[in-house]
Amino acid sequence: xxxxxxxxxxxxxxxxxxxxxxxxxxxxxxxxxxxxxxxxxxxxxxxxxxxxxxxxxxxxxxxxxxxxxxxxxxxxxxxxxxxxxxxxxxxxxxxxxxxxxxxxxxxxxxxxxxxxxxxxxxxxxxxxxxxxxxxxxxxxxxxxxxxxxxxxxxxxxxxxxxxxxxxxxxxxxxxxxxxxxxxxxxxxxxxxxxxxxxxxxxxxxxxxxxxxxxxxxxxxxxxxxxxxxxxxxxxxxxxxxxxxxxxxxxxxxxxxxxxxxxxxxxxxxxxxxxxxxxxxxxxxxxxxxxxxxxxxxxxxxxxxxxxxxxxxxxxxxxxxxxxxxxxxxxx
Amino acid sequence: xxxxxxxxxxxxxxxxxxxxxxxxxxxxxxxxxxxxxxxxxxxxxxxxxxxxxxxxxxxxxxxxxxxxxxxxxxxxxxxxxxxxxxxxxxxxxxxxxxxxxxxxxxxxxxxxxxxxxxxxxxxxxxxxxxxxxxxxxxxxxxxxxxxxxxxxxxxxxxxxxxxxxxxxxxxxxxxxxxxxxxxxxxxxxxxxxxxxxxxxxxxxxxxxxxxxxxxxxxxxxxxxxxxxxxxxxxxxxxxxxxxxxxxxxxxxxxxxxxxxxxxxxxxxxxxxxxxxxxxxxxxxxxxxxxxxxxxxxxxxxxxxxxxxxxxxxxxxxxxxxxxxxxxxxxx
DNA sequence: CTGAAAGCGCTTACAG
DNA sequence: CTGAAAGCGCTTACAG
Numbered sequence: 001x002x003x004x005x006x007x008x009x010x011x012x013x014x015x016x017x018x019x020x021x022x023x024x025x026x027x028x029x030x031x032x033x034x035x036x037x038x039x040x041x042x043x044x045x046x047x048x049x050x051x052x053x054x055x056x057x058x059x060x061x062x063x064x065x066x067x068x069x070x071x072x073x074x075x076x077x078x079x080x081x082x083x084x085x086x087x088x089x090x091x092x093x094x095x096x097x098x099x100x101x102x103x104x105x106x107x108x109x110x111x112x113x114x115x116x117x118x119x120x121x122x123x124x125x126x127x128x129x130x131x132x133x134x135x136x137x138x139x140x141x142x143x144x145x146x147x148x149x150x151x152x153x154x155x156x157x158x159x160x161x162x163x164x165x166x167x168x169x170x171x172x173x174x175x176x177x178x179x180x181x182x183x184x185x186x187x188x189x190x191x192x193x194x195x196x197x198x199x200x201x202x203x204x205x206x207x208x209x210x211x212x213x214x215x216x217x218x219x220x221x222x223x224x225x226x227x228x229x230x231x232x233x234x235x236x237x238x239x240x241x242x243x244x245x246x247x248x249x250x251x252x253x254x255x256x257x258x259x260x261x262x263x264x265x266x267x268x269x270x271x272x273x274x275x276x277x278x279x280x281x282x283x284x285x286x287x288x289x290x291x292x293x294x295x296x297x298x299x300x301x302x303x304x305x306x307x308x309x310x311x312x313x314x315x316x317x318x319x320x321x322x323x324x325x326x327x328x329x330x331x
Numbered sequence: 332x333x334x335x336x337x338x339x340x341x342x343x344x345x346x347x348x349x350x351x352x353x354x355x356x357x358x359x360x361x362x363x364x365x366x367x368x369x370x371x372x373x374x375x376x377x378x379x380x381x382x383x384x385x386x387x388x389x390x391x392x393x394x395x396x397x398x399x400x401x402x403x404x405x406x407x408x409x410x411x412x413x414x415x416x417x418x419x420x421x422x423x424x425x426x427x428x429x430x431x432x433x434x435x436x437x438x439x440x441x442x443x444x445x446x447x448x449x450x451x452x453x454x455x456x457x458x459x460x461x462x463x464x465x466x467x468x469x470x471x472x473x474x475x476x477x478x479x480x481x482x483x484x485x486x487x488x489x490x491x492x493x494x495x496x497x498x499x500x501x502x503x504x505x506x507x508x509x510x511x512x513x514x515x516x517x518x519x520x521x522x523x524x525x526x527x528x529x530x531x532x533x534x535x536x537x538x539x540x541x542x543x544x545x546x547x548x549x550x551x552x553x554x555x556x557x558x559x560x561x562x563x564x565x566x567x568x569x570x571x572x573x574x575x576x577x578x579x580x581x582x583x584x585x586x587x588x589x590x591x592x593x594x595x596x597x598x599x600x601x602x603x604x605x606x607x608x609x610x611x612x613x614x615x616x617x618x619x620x621x622x623x624x625x626x627x628x629x630x631x632x633x634x635x636x637x638x639x640x641x642x643x644x645x646x647x648x649x650x651x652x653x654x655x656x657x658x659x660x661x662x
Numbered sequence: 663c664t665g666a667a668a669g670c671g672c673t674t675a676c677a678g
Numbered sequence: 679c680t681g682a683a684a685g686c687g688c689t690t691a692c693a694g
Contacts, residue, residue, distance in 0.1 A: 046443035051687035077409035099416040112377035259590030382671035
C-alpha cells in the first residue's frame with residue numbers, strides 16, 4: 001500500500017508538501033496541488049490513521065463506555081450507540097466501544113493507552129466509580145446522565161425533571177386529584193440511577209404544587225413480576241384509576257394487563273407515561289407520553305466532547321435536553 | 332506521560348530491553364525484568380497503543396460494520412455489539428463501530444486507513460455491496476449472516492434452516508396438518524435477507540416432507556399494520572388454527588391480538604415461533620420457540636476473525652450455530 | 663511557495 | 679542476555 005513518500009515521488013515534490021495538501025494547513029499552489037491529487041488518485045493513496053495519530057497526538061477517536069445491565073432492559077442502547085457513532089463521524093471522529101464489566105478499568109486503560117481523545121460515559125450513576133479516573137486525570141469526557149455531583153465533568157441528559165412536571169401538569173389540567181406512580185424498582189434508585197431519581201423528585205414536587213396525590217407502585221424486574229405487580233395494583237379498588245408511568249417494562253406490559261382485567265383506556269383508566277421511542281415504534285401505544293430522545297442526547301454529547309477536546313480548561317457544562325409531550329386521548 | 336525511554340532510563344537498561352519485557356517475545360533475566368517492572372509501576376507507564384500499531388502494522392482492533400435499518404426492528408443489535416466487543420477484548424482486540432449509511436464506503440475507508448485488522452459485517456444480505464471491497468482486497472473479515480455466495484469470505488450465523496425444521500417437526504409430531512406461516516414482509520426477502528430466506532425455504536421443504544400445509548401470512552412493517560394483519564388473519568375462519576411465526580414484531584404484537592379477539596393459547600390457537608431472547612425477556616411468552624443466540628454467534632465471529640488474521644490464506648469457513656428448541660405448552 | 667530534518671513512541675532484526 | 683540502529687508513516691517547526 002502506497003505511503004506519503006510514494007505520492008511525493010510520483011508527484012515530484014517533497015513529503016512535507018504532500019502532507020500540506022493532506023492536512024490543508026498550508027497553502028500549496030494550485031498546480032502542485034493538482035499534481036499531488038493526481039498522484040494520490042493514481043496510487044489509491046490513503047493516509048495511515050495510526051501514523052498520523054502518532055505524529056499529532058490526536059487519535060480522532062472517542063471511546064464510548066457502555067454499562068450493560070441485563071436487568072435494566074434498554075432497547076434504546078443500540079439507538080444511542082448508532083447515534084453517537086454517526087454524530088462523531090460527522091465531526092471526523094471514529095468511535096471505539098468499551099464494554100468491560102469493570103467500567104473503571106476500561107476508562108483507565110483507554111486513557112493510559114492513548115487510544116482515544118475523549119470518552120463518553122453512558123448511563124452514569126450517582127457515585128459512579130467510572131468518574132474517578134476521569135476527574136483524577138482531567139481527561140476530556142462527557143457523561144450521559146446527570147449525577148448529583150458531576151465532579152467537574154461535562155454532562156448531558158434528557159430533562160427528566162421537566163418530563164415529570166409536564167406529565168403531572170397534564171394530569172392536573174385534566175382535573176385529576178390522584179394517580180398511581182408506576183415507577184422503577186427500589187434497587188434502581190438505591191443504585192444511584194440519576195434519571196429515575198430526577199423524575200421521581202420532580203414528580204412529587206410538582207404533584208404537591210398541583211394538589212395531586214401520588215401512590216407509588218414500584219415494579220420489580222422480570223416480565224412475570226411486572227405483570228403480577230401491575231395486575232395487583234390495578235385490581236385493587238382502593239387505588240386511583242389514573243396512572244403516571246416511568247418504567248419501560250411496565251409500559252410494554254400494560255396492554256396485557258389491561259386485557260387480563262378487561263380494562264379500557266381511557267374509559268376505565270387514565271394513563272400518561274415517559275417511555276422510549278423504541279417502545280412507541282413497537283406498539284400502538286395510545287398514551288399521552290413524553291418520549292426520550294436518544295438521538296438528540298447523543299448529538300449533544302458529541303458536540304460537548306468536541307468542544308472539551310478543543311478547550312480542555314473551559315468550565316464544565318451541564319446540558320438538559322428538553323422533552324416534548326405527545327398528547328393522545330388517554331386522560 | 333512516561334514513554335519507553337523514561338522507563339529504560341529509570342531501570343538503567345536500553346529501550347529494546349524494555350520492549351522485550353513489554354512484548355514478552357524475548358527472554359529477559361529475572362533481575363532485569365524486575366527492575367523494569369518496578370520502573371513501569373513507578374512511572375505509571377503504559378504502552379502507547381498507536382505507536383505500537385505503527386511499529387507492528389497491527390492495530391489490534393476490529394471494525395464492526397452495522398447496517399441499521401429502522402424498519403428492520405432489531406432489539407438484539409445492542410446485544411450483538413456488546414457481545415462482539417466483549418469477545419474481542421478477550422482476544423486482545425478493541426472494537427470500532429462503523430455505522431455509516433453507506434456501508435461500502437465505511438468498509439473501504441476502514442481498510443484504506445488501516446484502522447482495523449479485520450472487519451465484522453452485521454446483518455449481511457444476499458448481494459450485499461459491502462462484500463465488494465472485501466473480496467477485492469482480500470482483507471480479513473467475517474460475515475454475520477449467510478449469503479448464497481459469501482465470495483470467499485468467512486461467514487457465521489444461527490442455523491435458521493435447522494430452526495425452521497425443528498419447529499415444523501414439532502408441529503408435525505403434535506399431529507398438526509396445516510399452519511399459518513407468519514413471516515416477514517415481502518420486501519425483506521426481496522432485499523436479500525438471508526435469514527428470512529433460509530428459514531422460509533427450510534420451513535417449506537420440511538413441511539412438504541412431513542405433510543404439513545403452510546399458509547403464508549406476510550406481515551408488513553409498523554405496529555398498526557402488524558396488528559391489523561394479524562387480526563385479519565386470525566379472524567378468518569378459513570385459516571388454520573396453528574401458527575408458525577418467524578417475525579419478531581409479530582411475536583411481540585400477538586398477545587394484543589389474541590386479546591382483541593378473545594383467543595387463548597393453546598385452547599383456541601397453537602403457536603410456535605423463532606424469536607430473539609430480548610423479546611423473551613420482555614414478555615411472558617409461553618410459546619414453544621427457538622431462540623436466536625446473539626452471544627454465541629458473536630463469539631464465533633470473533634474467533635473466526637482471529638483465525639483469519641493469523642492465517643490470511645486459509646480456506647474460507649462457513650459456520651452455523653445450532654439453535655435450541657424451548658418446549659412450552661403451546662401446541 | 664517548497665523542502666530537509668527531526669520527532670512522535672514503539673518494535674525488530676542484527677551484532678555482540 | 680543486552681543494546682545501538684533503523685524503521686513504521688506521518689506532521690511540523692524551521693530555513694530558504
